[in-house]
Structure formats: C-alpha cells, structure tokens
Amino acid sequence: MHFASDNSGPVHAEVLAALTEANQGYQMAYGADTLMNEVRDQIRGIFEAPGAAVYLVATGTAANSLALATLSQPWETVFCSPVAHIHEDECNAPEFYTGAKLTLVPGGDKMTPEALRQSIEGEETRGVHGPQRGPVSITQVTERGTVYSLAELQALCGVAKEYGLPVHMDGARFANALAALNCSPAEMTWKAGVDAVSFGGTKNGLLGVEAVVFFDETKAWEFELRRKRGAHLFSKHRYLSAQMAAYLRDDLWLRSARQANANCARLADGLRVAGAAFLHEPQANIVFASFPRHQHKRLHEAGAVYHLWGDSLDGANEDEMLACRLVCDWSIGTDQIDRFLTLL
Numbered sequence: 001m002h003f004a005s006d007n008s009g010p011v012h013a014e015v016l017a018a019l020t021e022a023n024q025g026y027q028m029a030y031g032a033d034t035l036m037n038e039v040r041d042q043i044r045g046i047f048e049a050p051g052a053a054v055y056l057v058a059t060g061t062a063a064n065s066l067a068l069a070t071l072s073q074p075w076e077t078v079f080c081s082p083v084a085h086i087h088e089d090e091c092n093a094p095e096f097y098t099g100a101k102l103t104l105v106p107g108g109d110k111m112t113p114e115a116l117r118q119s120i121e122g123e124e125t126r127g128v129h130g131p132q133r134g135p136v137s138i139t140q141v142t143e144r145g146t147v148y149s150l151a152e153l154q155a156l157c158g159v160a161k162e163y164g165l166p167v168h169m170d171g172a173r174f175a176n177a178l179a180a181l182n183c184s185p186a187e188m189t190w191k192a193g194v195d196a197v198s199f200g201g202t203k204n205g206l207l208g209v210e211a212v213v214f215f216d217e218t219k220a221w222e223f224e225l226r227r228k229r230g231a232h233l234f235s236k237h238r239y240l241s242a243q244m245a246a247y248l249r250d251d252l253w254l255r256s257a258r259q260a261n262a263n264c265a266r267l268a269d270g271l272r273v274a275g276a277a278f279l280h281e282p283q284a285n286i287v288f289a290s291f292p293r294h295q296h297k298r299l300h301e302a303g304a305v306y307h308l309w310g311d312s313l314d315g316a317n318e319d320e321m322l323a324c325r326l327v328c329d330w331s332i333g334t335d336q337i338d339r340f341l342t343l344l
C-alpha cells in the first residue's frame with residue numbers, strides 16, 4: 001500500500017529488458033546512438049511534429065530548467081503557478097539555469113487567463129529597471145492532481161501569445177494528463193500553443209529519463225549547448241535512449257498511465273464512499289483527501305505509506321481531519337487499493 005509518490009514505484013520489466021538488449025557491443029556516444037534515432041522518430045510521430053527537436057535528460061528538474069533557459073533571457077521573468085514544481089521543488093535550478101526570476105501568478109494549482117494577464121501586465125512597466133516578460137510555464141498534470149482542459153490550455157496560451165511570450169509545459173505526468181483528457185499529444189501541446197514540453201518518463205516507469213521537445217526547431221542548437229554546458233549531456237547516452245524507446249514502443253507509456261489513472265479513480269471512489277473530503281478534484285493519478293486521524297493511524301499501523309499534507313499524525317483528537325496526498329503509480333495493484341479502503 002505505497003502511495004507516497006509515483007517515483008517510489010519500480011521500473012517496467014520491458015524497460016529493464018530493453019537496457020539489457022541495448023547493452024551489446026558498441027554505439028556512438030553523446031546521443032549519436034541508433035536508438036536515439038528511433039526515439040526522435042517516435043516522438044515526432046506521436047506529436048505529429050516532423051520538425052520537432054527532441055532531447056533526453058535524466059531528471060525533470062534538468063528538463064524544465066534547460067527548456068526554460070532556452071526560451072528566456074536572464075533579464076526576463078517566467079510566469080508560473082505558486083505551487084509549480086519549478087518554484088517549490090527545484091531548489092532554484094530554473095533560476096540558476098535561466099538567470100531569470102519566477103513571477104508567481106496569484107491563485108492555486110491552475111493559472112487562470114485573467115490572473116495570468118494581470119501578472120503579465122504588471123511587468124515591463126518600469127523600463128530598463130524591471131524584469132522583462134518571459135515564458136509562461138504550465139504544469140500538466142498540475143501539482144495538485146488536476147488537469148487543464150484543452151480549452152483552458154488554449155486560453156492560457158492565447159494570453160501568452162498576445163504578448164508574444166513562449167509557453168513551456170512541465171509534463172512530468174504528461175501521459176497521465178493525456179489519458180485523462182483522451183486527446184492527442186498535438187492537441188495538448190503545439191495545437192494549443194505550447195512551444196516546448198518536458199515529457200516525463202521517470203514517474204511513469206522509467207529508471208530516469210525525461211524528453212525535452214521543442215516544436216520550434218531553431219531552438220535545437222541552443223538547447224544542445226545549454227545541455228552540455230549544464231553537465232546534462234550523457235556520454236553513454238544509449239542507456240537513456242533505450243529506456244525512452246521501450247517506453248514509447250507498443251504504447252507502454254499510455255497503457256501505464258491509463259492503469260495508474262484507473263486505479264486512482266478506484267481509490268477516489270472508495271474514499272468518497274468512506275466520507276473523505278477532497279482538497280482538489282482528483283483527475284489523474286493523485287488524490288488529496290482528508291479523513292479523521294484514527295483512520296490515518298490504522299492505515300499507518302497496517303503499513304500504508306503516504307504523505308500527510310501539512311498535518312501530523314501526532315495529536316490527541318482522534319476525529320480531527322488530517323489531509324494527505326495519495327499517488328497511484330503504474331504498478332499499484334487493485335488488491336492494494338482495496339486493502340487500503342477496507343482498512344479505512
């Protein structure tokens with residue numbers, strides 16, 4: 001009953017097998033391996049973007065930071081939600097790589113077009129003295145387990161385009177969002193106005209690979225230089241390519257995400273029946289729920305693993321509602337979810 005995060009889960013057997021298979025003989029280094037050609041073709045096909053520039057890095061923080069650095073200048077500001085991973089969970093790596101600052105768009109997990117417009121309007125009002133407007137970064141699935149609809153994405157990108165600003169998508173859980181919306185990758189990105197995407201793999205069953213995709217190929221060379229300068233160009237790159245190739249083959253990435261989302265829906269339904277309150281509408285593979293302390297205690301004693309959200313298990317009031325975050329990864333079984341719900 002492990003719901004701490006989707007990166008505490010195991011790696012797909014297919015991915016490990018692909019690594020063993022790739023571990024034969026020689027391959028050119030630094031991304032010139034033949035598997036990378038397969039990955040590039042696959043991603044271009046999946047995104048219906050034949051000219052897209054495709055790169056691999058090992059962490060989501062590197063993907064976001066290097067993508068944003070390529071889309072911005074050091075005197076600019078990146079617009080994002082106050083709960084954005086790039087703001088809360090990357091130890092200022094985005095600021096380090098971009099040299100820019102982040103401007104938090106007031107609101108919650110999802111930015112609204114009105115709030116974004118207001119934040120953008122608030123910048124570039126002080127001439128040379130203030131930050132200049134820079135990229136907008138959108139997280140899909142959001143850090144609170146919600147998913148922007150296509151209309152919401154189009155509206156946000158529309159505001160960015162009005163001001164001539166590029167849009168980055170943090171897709172650490174890209175596959176889960178796609179499975180939730182049941183749309184095409186192109187619709188969720190460039191057709192809506194997204195310029196670059198961090199396409200996650202680690203949270204969905206890889207050892208550690210994320211792709212960065214630019215729909216504007218003129219960014220390609222700059223990204224390559226930044227990746228190398230930022231110490232994220234892997235020399236034995238074929239082992240990154242092999243993971244991503246296995247992920248994309250036979251829709252493993254989508255099958256895994258659909259399974260995680262379906263199991264999360266099962267968990268959310270059970271929580272609802274048990275009377276839990278939701279802090280956010282669970283739309284992908286993450287639930288934020290609150291229920292009484294005595295239930296948390298029973299689950300913890302039985303071995304359930306998950307994070308309480310700003311609350312503590314210690315406390316005298318057994319009926320106090322404590323918030324928690326429950327994440328379903330691709331490998332969680334319905335048996336574990338049902339056991340959790342029975343205990344609850």
Ligand SMILES: *Cc1c(COP(=O)(O)O)cnc(C)c1O
Pocket residue numbers: 058059060061062064085086139142143170172173202203
């Ligand atoms: C996990 C996650 C990342 C990537 O984090 P790394 O630990 O750097 O791989 C990026 N964005 C979001 C929203 C995430 O949840």
